[in-house]
Amino acid sequence: MVPSEIRALFSVVSRPEIVSLAGGAPYVSALPLDVIGDMLGELVAGKGAEVLQYGPAQGDVHLRERICEVMALEGVQASADDVVVTVGAQQALDLVTKIFVDPGDVVLAEAPSYVGALGTFAAYQADVVHVPLDEAGLVPAALRETLERLGKEGRRVKFLYTVPTFQNPAGVTLTTARRAQILEICAAHDVLVIEDNPYGLLGFDHEPMRALRADDADRVIYLGSFSKTIASGLRVGWVLAPHAVRAKLVLAAESAILCPSNFSQLAVREYLATQPWQEQIKDFRELYRERRDTMLEALDQLMPDGCTWTRPAGGFFVWLTLPEGLDSKAMAPRAIAERVAYVPGTGFYADGGGHRQMRLSYCFPEPHRIREGVRRLAGVIEQELRLRDTFGGIRPSDTDGVHTPGPDVV
Ligand code: PMP
16 A cells, blocks of 8 residues: 555645635535534434434445335346445455455456556556546546456456446546447456446436446445535445345455444435435535536636546546656646646556646636636646747656555545
8 A cells, every 4th residue: 555646745735715626526515514403413312212222234225225225216126135234345346356356356347447446456466457438437448458468468357347337537428329338248257346336326418327326236246425416524334236146245244334324324314204305415416516617618618738638427537648758647737836727537547647737626616716727727838838849858767666645635
């Protein structure tokens, strides 16, 4: 496990003068905090003996039933018995990796991939092999080629890790046609799929996409989270897994934490039972849509020629590619000096890629700050372009590695 090289930079991004387009924190201030406060007070006063007690390792059964209702919005039919409640989807990632991966095993992951997953895979000494994605998500032909190549080399692939919907960090979504192809290819090579889907209900344009798990209950392990749809501070996520896998997950969870927090689980259960949670998610979607629009508009107006970026239809992130010869990591301290922060692309690759890319998030700053952040960033990129044209290119740093991101970056 290696600490993030950019952690030092991030220690300054919470300063008010810096516009941070780096963090992935949901905008929890949009919640009805007073109503939730009352709800929590009543929960402890009325059911304190249960709320403040240990609970079952698999998680509260009524919450697991509710979780099945949430997943039904994405076409998933599941039994509460196959759900394990975890401390955020992050613990779900950890448990799944722990039970499947031995040092040196291959894990396939999108290029780029969620930094927190790469950190987990590194901690269990997995050998991450990246498979490219484009605007339509993971590229099926590239997946097939990679699996064939690894097969010929006699390498054992434990699973494919994918964030198919509103991907972190790329902001892209796997199309319906590709979903079927990805499942077909994984079935042909007998590879498990880890579908990590914390943003699935945060789409701006249409009904939720059908989850991969909805079309293959035996091959797909689904990871979910209330971090983005309710509150990240509650730390409630889950795994839905085939029965035999579920049994191992419960054992692994028990040895890690005994049981997930009863307080948090019952808070979520109560929230789902008594609050208009679907309306709240709609409010979040509107809020994030406005911020997405602001960011895309500012990028369209302000970014110098040669920059390209994705146009997310949901979730939190835009993935920007710099013009040839520029290096997002080398540029980061200069951006901080100009009072704007982003996450350099290198953090999202296990193989040293991502030097020309960066992740920009629009989930947390107010729209006027997003616009100002993009304006400052455009100025920094223009400066870099002038440097490039004067000195003929900037040498990429040679100190990359997978790192643990820290909660301010995820
Ligand atoms: N997976 C992805 C793709 C994420 O973006 C995140 C958080 N940013 C997580 C998992 C972890 O989320 P949590 O532990 O808060 O549920």
